[in-house]
Amino acid sequence: MRLHATREEIESVCARIRDFGYKVHTIEGEERVVIGAVGVGDVTECLESLTAMPGVENAVRISAPYKFVSREFRQERSRIRVNGLEIGGSEFVVMAGPCSVESERQILTAAEAVAKAGARILRGGAFKPRTSPYDFQGLEEEGLKLLAKARQATGLAIVTEVMSDADVGLISEYADILQIGARNMQNFALLKAAGRSPRPVLLKRGMSSTLKELLMSAEYIVAHGNPNVVLCERGIRTFETATRNTCDLTAVAVLNELSHLPVIVDPSHATGKRSLVPALSRAAVAIGADGIIVEVHPWPDKAASDGAQSLTPALFHAMMQEMKPYIELWKQARGCGATA
Numbered sequence: 001m002r003l004h005a006t007r008e009e010i011e012s013v014c015a016r017i018r019d020f021g022y023k024v025h026t027i028e029g030e031e032r033v034v035i036g037a038v039g040v041g042d043v044t045e046c047l048e049s050l051t052a053m054p055g056v057e058n059a060v061r062i063s064a065p066y067k068f069v070s071r072e073f074r075q076e077r078s079r080i081r082v083n084g085l086e087i088g089g090s091e092f093v094v095m096a097g098p099c100s101v102e103s104e105r106q107i108l109t110a111a112e113a114v115a116k117a118g119a120r121i122l123r124g125g126a127f128k129p130r131t132s133p134y135d136f137q138g139l140e141e142e143g144l145k146l147l148a149k150a151r152q153a154t155g156l157a158i159v160t161e162v163m164s165d166a167d168v169g170l171i172s173e174y175a176d177i178l179q180i181g182a183r184n185m186q187n188f189a190l191l192k193a194a195g196r197s198p199r200p201v202l203l204k205r206g207m208s209s210t211l212k213e214l215l216m217s218a219e220y221i222v223a224h225g226n227p228n229v230v231l232c233e234r235g236i237r238t239f240e241t242a243t244r245n246t247c248d249l250t251a252v253a254v255l256n257e258l259s260h261l262p263v264i265v266d267p268s269h270a271t272g273k274r275s276l277v278p279a280l281s282r283a284a285v286a287i288g289a290d291g292i293i294v295e296v297h298p299w300p301d302k303a304a305s306d307g308a309q310s311l312t313p314a315l316f317h318a319m320m321q322e323m324k325p326y327i328e329l330w331k332q333a334r335g336c337g338a339t340a
């Protein structure tokens, strides 16, 4: 719709779309309303009819199978708002914290350390997807309460994983961002439930998933009502054994071409090795990611999960310092640097 299209104009366009037999999905942006029509019908006739209506700026057919998340649908990059912060905007957003929430002392120590080093969002799993049923499964609701305490103590927003559609309501009460993990990228019941949540979603790429599949999963969330999705490249399965996964960094550039959604990189799960995390984090900045999610544990040797890939607070602080000049270049490239 045009910039200042009236409510009546918007309503008549929606009605016309329904007359043609399509379902209407309206996305209310800050500046303009975009109306999506999904379904099967006479496309050419519908487009012609809509183009002529008052208030309509343009009517186009989106050829990609993922409609709302595609660049064809929206040319400008999406900015996802979380607690006064924007992912996909003028800041390279660093999310950091332990793999799992283990105790009050652990999460508060981690939160304070990562906040001090410049992270804006605290990560920490309360519900953990573990390969073995005998491994630590997470503190569940107790863990969510500890995350809320850490948010109160530091002001950091919280991102935490939701593994089941049944838990979306509970986790949405505590978390600022819902994380959908690699293993659940195609859990369609979960994607639909996350689509009904008021919280933004961090959707991780499945370890054997194509980028098209990732975008189709994001489309599920958006189609069910939640436009606030952040994509995450966290490494995929390949024949290589030197690293836990193989980071498909090119995916960031590809996703930026195909979609308007923000994209972040997880250098911890991508490598599985703490020594490799700083190099990959710098690479994520260079390729134009919108941020990173990094595992940091106050005592990695004692971590209940993913200790080998977790940075100590001191290593995280050093990495954040080293990243500063890269992030300055990133800002200039985005047109929002100090000298831009």
Ligand code: PEP
Pocket: 099, 125, 129, 180, 181, 182, 183, 204, 234, 266, 269
């Ligand atoms: C995690 O973030 O701790 C996690 C389990 O990640 P992934 O789903 O990418 O394996």
Ligand code: MN
Pocket: 099, 100, 269, 295, 305, 306
């Ligand atoms: Mn982990």
